[in-house]
Amino acid sequence: QAVVTQEPSLTVSPGGTVTLTCASSTGAVTSGLYPYWFQQRPGQAPRTLLYETNNRDSWTPARFSGSLLGGKAALTLSGAQPEDEAEYYCFLSYAGTWVFGGGTKLTVL
Amino acid sequence: EVQLLESGGGLVQPGGSLRLSCAASGFTFSNYWMHWVRQVPGKGLVWVSRINRDGSSTTYADSVKGRFTISRDNAKNTVYLQMNGLRVEDTAMYFCAGFYGTTSFWGQGTLVSVAS
Numbered sequence: 001q002a003v004v005t006q007e008p009s010l011t012v013s014p015g016g017t018v019t020l021t022c023a024s025s026t027g028a029v030t031s032g033l034y035p036y037w038f039q040q041r042p043g044q045a046p047r048t049l050l051y052e053t054n055n056r057d058s059w060t061p062a063r064f065s066g067s068l069l070g071g072k073a074a075l076t077l078s079g080a081q082p083e084d085e086a087e088y089y090c091f092l093s094y095a096g097t098w099v100f101g102g103g104t105k106l107t108v109l
Numbered sequence: 110e111v112q113l114l115e116s117g118g119g120l121v122q123p124g125g126s127l128r129l130s131c132a133a134s135g136f137t138f139s140n141y142w143m144h145w146v147r148q149v150p151g152k153g154l155v156w157v158s159r160i161n162r163d164g165s166s167t168t169y170a171d172s173v174k175g176r177f178t179i180s181r182d183n184a185k186n187t188v189y190l191q192m193n194g195l196r197v198e199d200t201a202m203y204f205c206a207g208f209y210g211t212t213s214f215w216g217q218g219t220l221v222s223v224a225s
Binding site (some may be wrong): 001022038040046047048051052055056057058064087089091096097098099100101103 | 144146153154155156159166168169170171204206208210211212213215216217218
């Protein structure tokens, strides 16, 4: 089964910009792997941020955006807010089986 | 109100079985592909299984293949996860989630503990 790799932790200043990435052990991440991004705050269930690379959920603030960057999926947060401090997971589809990345703990400080 | 409500978790001995249920309400359940995802407290999310809209196609993580079975009953708006041959390493919170286009819903999870 494929391995999906994310940065274990990142820190961003309030109002700053940060990019989280998601790499696949099978090669470049493309739209064909249908990258999803989820946010999970401590003690809460996950919720979906982005679908299929760059489509926001109805609740997702516009400061979150998705892209494909240098062979990886990327989640960019522009104008970080204190409430964005959370764990972020990417999720890739491999012909019907799915794999989560290990998660990135984002600190807003 | 949209809701996914998991149930069926609990304490079971190694080698035992449990059946998890996830009851949906407030949306058209039969449109959604349904997934089970698990998480050991303090650790990351792990995908377990998914089922398509009419139940004709299922896929599993290697770690549970041959032991777990996902199914759904669209008349009851419910997805199930039958877990057999449980191992200590299956201990986790189990979440169900539904996806359709750019809409998704997540449950709050049910805790499964496998211990002697």
